[in-house]
Amino acid sequence: MRTVVVWDALGPVLSGAPRDVVDIGGGTGGFAVRVAQAGHRVTVVDPSPDALAALARRAREVGVEVAGRQGDVSGLLDVVGVDSADVVLCHGLLEVVDAAEALATIRQVLRPGGTVSILVAQRHAAVVARAMAGHLHQALALLDGDEATERTTGRNVRPPRRFTADELTALVEEAGFSVAGVHAVRVFTDLVPGSLLDQEPGAAAALADLERAVAERPEYLPLATQLHLLAT
Numbered sequence: 001m002r003t004v005v006v007w008d009a010l011g012p013v014l015s016g017a018p019r020d021v022v023d024i025g026g027g028t029g030g031f032a033v034r035v036a037q038a039g040h041r042v043t044v045v046d047p048s049p050d051a052l053a054a055l056a057r058r059a060r061e062v063g064v065e066v067a068g069r070q071g072d073v074s075g076l077l078d079v080v081g082v083d084s085a086d087v088v089l090c091h092g093l094l095e096v097v098d099a100a101e102a103l104a105t106i107r108q109v110l111r112p113g114g115t116v117s118i119l120v121a122q123r124h125a126a127v128v129a130r131a132m133a134g135h136l137h138q139a140l141a142l143l144d145g146d147e148a149t150e151r152t153t154g155r156n157v158r159p160p161r162r163f164t165a166d167e168l169t170a171l172v173e174e175a176g177f178s179v180a181g182v183h184a185v186r187v188f189t190d191l192v193p194g195s196l197l198d199q200e201p202g203a204a205a206a207l208a209d210l211e212r213a214v215a216e217r218p219e220y221l222p223l224a225t226q227l228h229l230l231a232t
Helices: 004-013 032-037 049-062 073-080 099-109 123-132 136-142 146-153 165-174 194-199 203-214 218-223
Strands: 020-024 041-046 066-070 085-091 110-121 179-185 226-231
Touching: 004 110, 004 179, 004 203, 004 226, 020 032, 020 073, 020 099, 032 041, 032 049, 032 066, 041 049, 041 073, 049 066, 073 099, 085 099, 099 110, 099 165, 110 123, 110 165, 123 136, 123 218, 165 179, 165 218, 165 226, 179 218, 194 203
Parallel strands: 020 041, 020 085, 041 066, 085 110
Antiparallel strands: 110 226, 179 226
């Protein structure tokens, strides 16, 4: 339910002949194993040996091969090399690294015509979530961005960055990519009680259909918990 829009967008990218796919920070293989099941050659690069061990177990359980490599985006070229991927998955990464540097590295890893799939937290929804949780001062500070929230809360460690659709698009284009599409992810999923989905027949399927229906409507981008962007 939480990733149905992302998979729908990736479908055309991953259709056809097997491709070389690099999943940066792919952890335990939530995306990577499914991509491998579709017949692609997948490499997960992650700094956590525990996550890579869990990835290996998950891959074995479903009978696919996924290469796990310990590392992060700063050393990506040493791990996988230049022009080594047709598709790069960059999900939940740009929030915690230097986004411009990461995108520059990804561009070197991708072959000409390759595609990057980016999934990030969306700032406007974070404001609403903070307010609904009673953290009103944090919600107010977050209106002006994550750095303002850091100053307000007095944190020594920079919090994860969040993006608006315009900010993410501009960042990707500045890195030399051509944006193919931006999708709203989890517009309603985080708001609908889980008990309703469990008790109401057909509710889960209806929610998935609703998420799909608004995914490409720009007016719903500010309401989405996450943004998904495809670029070449």
